[in-house]
Amino acid sequence: MKGIIFTEFLEMVEEKFDYQMVDNIITDAHDPLDGAYTSVNTYDHAQLVNLVIALHKRSGIPLPDLLRTYGEYLFGGLAKNYPELLKDIKDPFDMLLNIEILIHTEVRKLYPEANPPQFTGNQLDEKTIELIYNSHRSMGDVAEGLIHGCGAHFGVNFNVKQTEIDNNGQTVKFRIEKI
Ligand code: HEM
Known part of the structure; x- marks a missing residue:
């Protein structure tokens, strides 16, 4: 999936939580790129799912709410x-x-x-x-x-x-x- 879908997600996490949360979910999700996504490259969709689940676990916010936001x-x-x-x-x-x-x-x-x-x-x-x-x-x-x-x-x-x-x-x- 296009990198913009990843970069916007990490940007949202930084804006709505903070950079520490970005760092934490990258660690929790064993992100192979350490969050170094670029908007025009293509990445495995499963890795976005891992990051979203990590945010859900850290924040306690239900998955559907996180995904809609x-x-x-x-x-x-x-x-x-x-x-x-x-x-x-x-x-x-x-x-x-x-x-x-x-x-x-x-x-x-x-x-x-x-x-x-x-x-x-x-x-x-x-x-x-x-x-x-x-x-x-x-x-x-x-x-x-x-x-x-x-x-x-x-x-x-x-x-x-x-x-x-x-x-x-x-x-x-x-x-x-x-x-
Ligand atoms: C300027 C407007 C939009 C642009 C440029 C755009 C572009 C894109 C791009 C580049 C992707 C990634 C696809 C991939 O890498 O395979 C994507 C995915 C997606 N788009 Fe759009 N999109 C736009 C508006 C919308 C709107 C209004 C909706 C909802 C009605 C929508 C629904 C989705 C969904 C749900 C995905 C996630 C992938 C999936 O569900 O399979 N998009 N879009």
Whole structure:
């Protein structure tokens, strides 16, 4: 998985806890790189999972909460690093319903080794959409945080519910309502 997903995670830990916590989880997770990730390289997704579990054990914060908070933080980092992908989008629903075409397809072109999750969606009414997440990495809680981060980016608050979860979280359906 792309290094930006790792570098943003460690940056969030430093910001929301402190550098000592970064150091501790790198030690606890037996991180082979000692935290020396760069945003453009590619790393084993399992190592991110080890770091997240280490943070969960040290902080006592439930894993879904940590992953959602991380997802929200990550959106800010992605938006900062890839402003050209966002510049023509005016509404968060336009972005979420077209994430495949507007965002992750571009990511695959930029980085052929990247393997971002797949999304399909449809509009239920003016204020509500449904989005289906698919990935072997089972990072639906991170997706939920990213959805909130996307709303915040456009100044919109969302009520997000995970309505169906299959295959150990590899498929997650979200109902997203503008509030
Ligand atoms: C500017 C916007 C975005 C950019 C540039 C972007 C880019 C990326 C990149 C580079 C990865 C790593 C893929 C890999 O290395 O294999 C990724 C993963 C991911 N993206 Fe996006 N993304 C964006 C927005 C979003 C949004 C809004 C969502 C949620 C609806 C989302 C959901 C995810 C999730 C959950 C992952 C983790 C990997 C997985 O679940 O398989 N992304 N994205």
